[in-house]
Amino acid sequence: MSRALTTFAPFRLTASLLQRFGLGGRSLVIAVPVLWLAVFFLIPFLVVAKISLSEAAIALPPYLPILEWDGERAIFSFNLGNYRYLLDDPLYLNAYVFSLKVAFISACIALLVGYPMAYYIARSPEPRRTLLLTLVMLPFWTSFLLRVYAWQGFLRSNGVINNFLLWTGLIDQPLVMLQTDFAVYLGIVYTYLPFMILPLYANLVKLDPSLLEASADLGARPLATFFNVTLPLSMPGIIAGFMLVFVPAIGEFVIPELLGGPDTLMIGRVLWSEFFSNRDWPVASAVAIAMLIALVIPIMILRNAQAHAQEET
Amino acid sequence: MTIKEVAALAKPWVSGSAQPFVRIQSITKKFDDFVAVDDVSLDIYKGELFCLLGGSGCGKSTLLRMLAGFETPTEGSIEIDGQDMAGIPAYDRPTNMMFQSYALFPHMTVERNIAYGLLREGVRKAEAMERVADMLRLVQLERFAGRKPDQLSGGQRQRVALARALVKRPKLLLLDEPLGALDKKLREETQFELVKIQETLGVTFIVVTHDQEEAMTISSRIGVMNAGRIVQVGEPAEIYEHPNSRFVADFIGSVNLFAGHVTVDEADHIDIATPELEGVIHVGHGVSCSPGQELFYAIRPEKLRLSRARPDLPNTFPAMVDEVAYMGNLSIYRLRLPSGRHLNATQVNLSRHVEDAISWDENVWVSWDDNAGVVLTR
Numbered sequence: 001m002s003r004a005l006t007t008f009a010p011f012r013l014t015a016s017l018l019q020r021f022g023l024g025g026r027s028l029v030i031a032v033p034v035l036w037l038a039v040f041f042l043i044p045f046l047v048v049a050k051i052s053l054s055e056a057a058i059a060l061p062p063y064l065p066i067l068e069w070d071g072e073r074a075i076f077s078f079n080l081g082n083y084r085y086l087l088d089d090p091l092y093l094n095a096y097v098f099s100l101k102v103a104f105i106s107a108c109i110a111l112l113v114g115y116p117m118a119y120y121i122a123r124s125p126e127p128r129r130t131l132l133l134t135l136v137m138l139p140f141w142t143s144f145l146l147r148v149y150a151w152q153g154f155l156r157s158n159g160v161i162n163n164f165l166l167w168t169g170l171i172d173q174p175l176v177m178l179q180t181d182f183a184v185y186l187g188i189v190y191t192y193l194p195f196m197i198l199p200l201y202a203n204l205v206k207l208d209p210s211l212l213e214a215s216a217d218l219g220a221r222p223l224a225t226f227f228n229v230t231l232p233l234s235m236p237g238i239i240a241g242f243m244l245v246f247v248p249a250i251g252e253f254v255i256p257e258l259l260g261g262p263d264t265l266m267i268g269r270v271l272w273s274e275f276f277s278n279r280d281w282p283v284a285s286a287v288a289i290a291m292l293i294a295l296v297i298p299i300m301i302l303r304n305a306q307a308h309a310q311e312e313t
Numbered sequence: 314m315t316i317k318e319v320a321a322l323a324k325p326w327v328s329g330s331a332q333p334f335v336r337i338q339s340i341t342k343k344f345d346d347f348v349a350v351d352d353v354s355l356d357i358y359k360g361e362l363f364c365l366l367g368g369s370g371c372g373k374s375t376l377l378r379m380l381a382g383f384e385t386p387t388e389g390s391i392e393i394d395g396q397d398m399a400g401i402p403a404y405d406r407p408t409n410m411m412f413q414s415y416a417l418f419p420h421m422t423v424e425r426n427i428a429y430g431l432l433r434e435g436v437r438k439a440e441a442m443e444r445v446a447d448m449l450r451l452v453q454l455e456r457f458a459g460r461k462p463d464q465l466s467g468g469q470r471q472r473v474a475l476a477r478a479l480v481k482r483p484k485l486l487l488l489d490e491p492l493g494a495l496d497k498k499l500r501e502e503t504q505f506e507l508v509k510i511q512e513t514l515g516v517t518f519i520v521v522t523h524d525q526e527e528a529m530t531i532s533s534r535i536g537v538m539n540a541g542r543i544v545q546v547g548e549p550a551e552i553y554e555h556p557n558s559r560f561v562a563d564f565i566g567s568v569n570l571f572a573g574h575v576t577v578d579e580a581d582h583i584d585i586a587t588p589e590l591e592g593v594i595h596v597g598h599g600v601s602c603s604p605g606q607e608l609f610y611a612i613r614p615e616k617l618r619l620s621r622a623r624p625d626l627p628n629t630f631p632a633m634v635d636e637v638a639y640m641g642n643l644s645i646y647r648l649r650l651p652s653g654r655h656l657n658a659t660q661v662n663l664s665r666h667v668e669d670a671i672s673w674d675e676n677v678w679v680s681w682d683d684n685a686g687v688v689l690t691r
């Protein structure tokens with residue numbers, strides 16, 4: 001088929017033309033995602049970066065242009081003040097650190113909860129496996145917002161959990177759960193668990209059971225087999241799942257807003273209030289850019305680790 | 314000691330004096346309703362290279378996996394070195410297994426793969442590495458110690474798997490189609506290596522294979538399996554020359570099979586009449602059967618003689634050559650009998666002058682000795 005195509009004259013002509021511009025079949029295939037990234041990521045990113053360097057103003061849009069034409073000359077007015085402001089006010093740094101901490105701990109909890117689940121699903125016989133996978137993905141069928149609201153109903157002082165505990169007599173005062181950090185962790189782990197389970201499952205289901213048998217045969221007890229064979233071989237899945245939970249959790253807005261207390265200052269909330277409450281687009285943009293940079297570094301580290309893990313397996 | 318007595322010492326299954334090393338008693342394995350291994354009993358002696366031979370799906374691997382402890386027998390018992398294996402998990406058994414897929418740990422180097430079992434056992438690192446080095450030397454892989462399994466060829470992986478299973482000095486080594494993934498030439502070479510290693514270390518081997526030539530070449534004894542059952546156990550020559558059933562005769566090597574009935578039943582000979590031959594088949598020894606009984610007669614292709622002149626043998630029949638396949642060392646003749654029945658005969662090519670050889674469409678005499686065939690009652 002490919003041979004027939006390459007001997008087909010019009011095809012050959014087009015191919016050689018494209019090749020002259022350095023566009024072989026390979027680069028054409030790459031061009032599509034590159035274009036996608038350029039249009040939907042790079043350009044918006046540059047717009048935001050531009051706004052972050054401008055000065056706030058009461059105008060529409062609410063910032064001053066960087067580049068002005070005063071009739072004779074172009075005037076650049078870069079304003080790094082927004083970034084300096086981020087550093088000066090400890091609020092922002094605290095919010096960053098807290099976001100990273102919440103995201104990291106949540107990802108760890110999701111890993112500890114998700115791994116056994118993914119393992120169990122991967123080891124289940126066929127009809128049950130599909131059922132369990134469907135159950136993992138089932139929450140996606142209802143609105144994410146609705147599910148977080150539902151947690152409010154569970155966690156409130158007169159919510160389902162407290163009512164039940166009061167009824168059993170285990171407690172005589174309702175526990176304060178809503179509007180705490182605990183609720184935020186719970187919400188994030190609950191919401192992002194499928195993103196941990198699915199890559200882990202995809203990895204573990206490929207694990208050759210005869211490797212586990214070989215390990216047992218060579219005298220390893222189940223726990224030793226787990227730490228020497230299963231765990232190292234599932235490292236790519238662990239890193240992928242960790243990344244899928246950790247990264248979006250850093251910028252999470254809805255969960256801390258709905259379940260967290262007023263002092264649960266995560267960067268997503270700060271961003272939101274700068275943008276909508278203060279209408280300070282430049283500072284909001286600076287927060288966004290800084291967050292991106294703060295994210296890129298851990299992602300690079302994780303990707304690096306993943307590449308290593310893949311090499312290992 | 315007479316030669317016979319020495320032979321009996323080397324073959325404990327003949328003398329019956331030695332204690333079996335592996336004792337499998339009426340073992341059955343069911344997967345739901347499906348019976349994979351059906352009431353198998355087997356004694357295997359120390360130092361044997363025992364082959365489980367059978368077609369695909371006949372339950373060989375399942376039997377082996379029960380010995381290793383990966384499957385629990387539905388019924389029956391397994392004893393290894395006098396110890397009942399019931400309830401003993403795989404990691405506590407004195408066996409090691411070489412897997413059909415090799416099951417090498419992909420994230421470990423050759424060296425770490427081989428050391429794995431020793432380190433789990435708590436052997437000190439220095440000693441473990443020494444034993445690994447010995448093993449690597451034995452399988453001639455010293456130069457590959459630092460490689461990962463996916464950087465090795467099939468034959469090298471096979472040797473790593475063997476080294477990994479042997480390094481723990483198991484009492485019993487179980488090998489599931491150890492040479493199955495190798496090409497023909499490499500397989501033949503490796504067969505001899507395997508036997509050499511087995512003799513050097515004196516470990517008892519149980520080898521699963523579906524390749525009857527391989528089983529004949531390497532084993533001390535063969536257990537032929539069919540549909541979950543062991544149908545015959547014996548030394549290679551015994552299985553080949555004295556098959557106890559049509560299945561075994563047909564499965565091991567090729568065979569010409571006749572269905573017939575007994576016409577003469579004497580103490581020192583019998584005659585069998587079959588519609589496929591004009592005249593009767595003479596069998597030069599007594600067989601426990603009754604006159605008129607329906608039975609089978611099996612004769613191997615290399616036991617048939619072809620000649621242009623009529624020979625003076627008890628079993629001599631006219632035939633015509635339909636086809637000749639020249640194989641170099643021998644030729645395979647496809648003969649047609651007057652009844653229309655086909656026979657296969659192999660002849661060693663003694664002469665280099667193929668022009669003289671019996672060829673297509675010749676009328677020849679096919680004959681065999683009256684002790685060359687086997688009478689089968691089932």
Ligand SMILES: Nc1ncnc2c1ncn2[C@@H]1O[C@H](COP(=O)(O)OP(=O)(O)O)[C@@H](O)[C@H]1O
Nearest residue numbers: 344347349367368369370371372373374375376
């Ligand atoms: N875990 C299992 N569950 C159900 N059936 C099995 C299982 N393992 C093996 N079998 C069946 O048992 C039969 C024997 O299998 P096996 O011992 O692997 O045959 P082989 O002689 O080719 O090694 C096959 O029909 C196979 O389908």
Ligand SMILES: [Mg+2]
Nearest residue numbers: 373374413489
């Ligand atoms: Mg098998």
